[in-house]
Amino acid sequence: MxxxxxxxxxxxxxxxxxxxxxxxxxxxxxxxxxxxxxxxxxxxxxxxxxxxxxxxxxxxxxxxxxxxxxxxxxxxxxxxxxxxxxxxxxxxxxxxxxxxxxxxxxxxxxxxxxxxxxxxxxxxxxxxxxxxxxxxxxxxxxxxxxxxxxxxxxxxxxxxxxxxxxxxxxxxxxxxxxxxxxxxxxxxxxxxxxxxxxxxxxxxxxxxxxxxxxxxxxxxxxxxxxxxxxxxxxxxxxxxxxxxxxxxxxxxxxxxxxxxxEGIENRIKRHSIVASAIRTGIEALGLEIVAKRPESYSNTVTGVVLKVVEPSKVLSETINEGVEFAPGVHPAFKYFRIGHMGWVTPNDAIVAISVIERTLKRLGEPIRFGEGVKAVQEYLSSAR
Known part of the structure; x- marks a missing residue:
């Protein structure tokens, strides 16, 4: 795969x-x-x-x-x-x-x-x-x-x-x-x-x-x-x-x-769209983002805080689903990280949230199942 x-x-x-x-x-x-x-x-x-x-x-x-x-x-x-x-x-x-x-x-x-x-x-x-x-x-x-x-x-x-x-x-x-x-x-x-x-x-x-x-x-x-x-x-x-x-x-x-x-301005815009789509999906699931203030959200990295499930378990499950995310490294949070940089596309945002949704539901993390992918699709349908 x-x-x-x-x-x-x-x-x-x-x-x-x-x-x-x-x-x-x-x-x-x-x-x-x-x-x-x-x-x-x-x-x-x-x-x-x-x-x-x-x-x-x-x-x-x-x-x-x-x-x-x-x-x-x-x-x-x-x-x-x-x-x-x-x-x-x-x-x-x-x-x-x-x-x-x-x-x-x-x-x-x-x-x-x-x-x-x-x-x-x-x-x-x-x-x-x-x-x-x-x-x-x-x-x-x-x-x-x-x-x-x-x-x-x-x-x-x-x-x-x-x-x-x-x-x-x-x-x-x-x-x-x-x-x-x-x-x-x-x-x-x-x-x-x-x-x-x-x-x-x-x-x-x-x-x-x-x-x-x-x-x-x-x-x-x-x-x-x-x-x-x-x-x-x-x-x-x-x-x-x-x-x-x-x-x-x-x-x-x-x-x-x-x-x-591609053009550097177009590249920055693409990153912004993908990053915003991913965070829209994460928030629609009812999950918390590590960055506390929206004006400080980046185009490249999103940390996802977990309440119940161990991040290492999430990472091992998602890689079996064909997507590799990054472990968290800051001691203040129980989290994993999504890297959305380089050659990422809007379709990658849909795949990422879909895999996260299925994995967290299966592992028992309390989420609003089905809302993440829907929110990403709605965001991308209007993003320019």
Missing amino acids: DKLLLHVGPTTIKEDILIAGLENNVGFTSKEFVDAFSYSLKGLRYVMGVSKNYQPFITPGGGTSAMESVTSLLKNGDKVLVVSNGVFGDRWEQIFKRYPVKVKVLRPSPGSYVTPEEVEEEVQKDNYKMVTLTHVETSTGVREPIKDIARRIRDKVELIVVDGVSSVGAEEVKAEEWGIDVYLTASQKALGAPAGLSLLVLSPKALEVLNSEESIAGYYLNLRNWLPVMRSTEEGKAMYFSTPPVHVIMQLAEAFRLIEK
């Missing part, structure tokens, strides 16, 4: 993208690879909403390595404010505590988000070099109002850094217009490519800071070491620092080609 992957990453990958990685005898100096890498760097600017003033980076790793590479912009004793809405926002603190910087963390109640007013109030209390934000918190599905926060604190801190691992490619991202210095993501989520790549864009201000020799960063994740490779490759000339994941980058290039073909 074919499986529908509605996990929070990796996500379903289109066949054309998978096939792009099957080409044999391709070295990192091969023209086909250099062309794919150069195209991908330009594609990254496109999804991040930045001009050539911003420098893109595509390096081996994932979301966490992209986060840790941000230490390239810090020096001994710098103060960092971490704005965290959950498990992956907390990861910033875990990373920075390994380095000689001072870290302060702002947290909301579970399922909520730190408000722009709270962030603005905190940055006025101290001289922070950097503020880190998480656009969509993967553990809760909570979306932070990045644009509003950036507007409030832009002139009060040197560097604004955004983790867009679960947002880029599915949520509105206009890093340059909003004044964000670093926007980062990974290849395996809303971009719909295989796992294995860290992706970042840096503002002119961030590039100035990167030139400092006082950086506390190590060697492999030091963006200063990767910068000449990015600039040379974008110009069509291969350059070596460390062997890149050749075939994954070729697959990423195909993903960017398909994203451009």
Whole structure:
């Protein structure tokens, strides 16, 4: 039986993208690879909403390595404010505590988000070099109002850094217009490519800071070491620092080609429709969503709270029905997560709610059986 992957990453990958990685005898100096890498760097600017003033980076790793590479912009004793809405926002603190910087963390109640007013109030209390934000918190599905926060604190801190691992490619991202210095993501989520790549864009201000020799960063994740490779490759000339994941980058290039073909605005709208349809179905069943405030609902992740049934039992049953969801990772909730990002379609929303309905009824979770799929169909029939 074919499986529908509605996990929070990796996500379903289109066949054309998978096939792009099957080409044999391709070295990192091969023209086909250099062309794919150069195209991908330009594609990254496109999804991040930045001009050539911003420098893109595509390096081996994932979301966490992209986060840790941000230490390239810090020096001994710098103060960092971490704005965290959950498990992956907390990861910033875990990373920075390994380095000689001072870290302060702002947290909301579970399922909520730190408000722009709270962030603005905190940055006025101290001289922070950097503020880190998480656009969509993967553990809760909570979306932070990045644009509003950036507007409030832009002139009060040197560097604004955004983790867009679960947002880029599915949520509105206009890093340059909003004044964000670093926007980062990974290849395996809303971009719909295989796992294995860290992706970042840096503002002119961030590039100035990167030139400092006082950086506390190590060697492999030091963006200063990767910068000449990015600039040379974008110009069509291969350059070596460390062997890149050749075939994954070729697959990423195909993903960017398909994203451009769809159009980023259309892609964001599609994600919004699918996400809204799924949440409409969940709420029609009488189930609670982890994100407490509707304005913070994301286009990519929905956490579903259970009253009776163990989430692990739900996941094992639904995978037998042909749909794979994600386990919950936030300790405050008894829940599972639906990932709706990448190449998801409205039909996937119907399948997801149908499988959840049948499974929960069979396992004894109190729901309004039959109302979920009906609500999704009604929503989709009027969605544009």
